[in-house]
Amino acid sequence: MTVDKPAVTIRPMTRRRPASRKPRRPPAATTGGRLRLIGGEFRRRQLPVLDQPGLRPTPDRVRETLFNWLASAVPGARALDLFAGTGALGLEALSRGARQAVFVERNARVARQLADNLAALAATDRARLVNAEAQAFLAGDPTPFSLVFLDPPFRHGLVGACCHALEAGWLTEAALVYVETESSLVPEVPASWQLHREVRAGDSTGRLYRRHAAGSRSSDSDAC
Template structure:
């Protein structure tokens, strides 16, 4: 009598090998919808979750097309890339880590978005100490527990914002950022240990005009 052989099974990968698989960033709307991009395995690099990005850009539907966007502490560039996908005129990505910035540059090239995406490898606060040009939409997602959000929010008021700019600030939930008095909280979303807050700027007086520059 012929005995049946038990079905062959592929050996399972060790858990450590599975953990080393490169991550992917999925764009969720607009021109680059469903495009997937590699994410560098790097300490502290945490793309804004899909659910949060979807909620945020539902809030920003009317203002993203044609916007000039600043993505500070860009990391994977998830927010700035999503804005470009949804019709932003230009996005300036500021990232201090050279390896992370190179991956972001590669992803911009993969999407064919390098002409509208300007990448600056620099510390965010050092960038904000330079001569300002105004942005209508700003994403600020600093590393947690380093007290950077408040300092950046104050620095943005030195000419980096249009009169009624929108500013999205993502921080650890336990520490709400200190923001300028001219910013009013518009919407809020929470995911895990982080909270994203969308502010609308309402200055007392109009700011001075600036030309576009990367």
């Protein structure tokens, strides 16, 4: 895993246990709950989640529904988890066979916990963690992703701008984009995105869009 550090250095996880004892679980967060991965290689693994204002992992039921929809799209995908937080969606994608996941998280403390969890899963060879604002990341040099998870803080007006910024070279021609928002918001998305599926849970609604770029033709390596 490579770690970009425009604001902070993510230090590798250290363990201070006796050499004769092997760690059996990831280090516990100072406070907070736990994130349970649902399917794939890391199925049933539980990871610590910080008690951080605004940090809300996508509920298990919604993740299970989403990844049932994505069953044929995840293996071999290159995934982007914007506003990663706990990294629940990107970690689930790695567990189910994504070849790479890039996690973008602005909060240094949350990013450190995510780095520790990636190390505990031995998934660092397929992951890249960027400690930066999502908008700043999207203003950089784009490389295309076939699968994007966009789950920004609710009621901050971030969704529309990020959706349109993804069109500046960040998506393969037939990319799938999952957008999770407060249920009162219907996001403004690019004209090339077509709503494929929708799920609601409490105050949140998740929408899965399929991109259909005009006149495009996806390569075998990038198509979902």
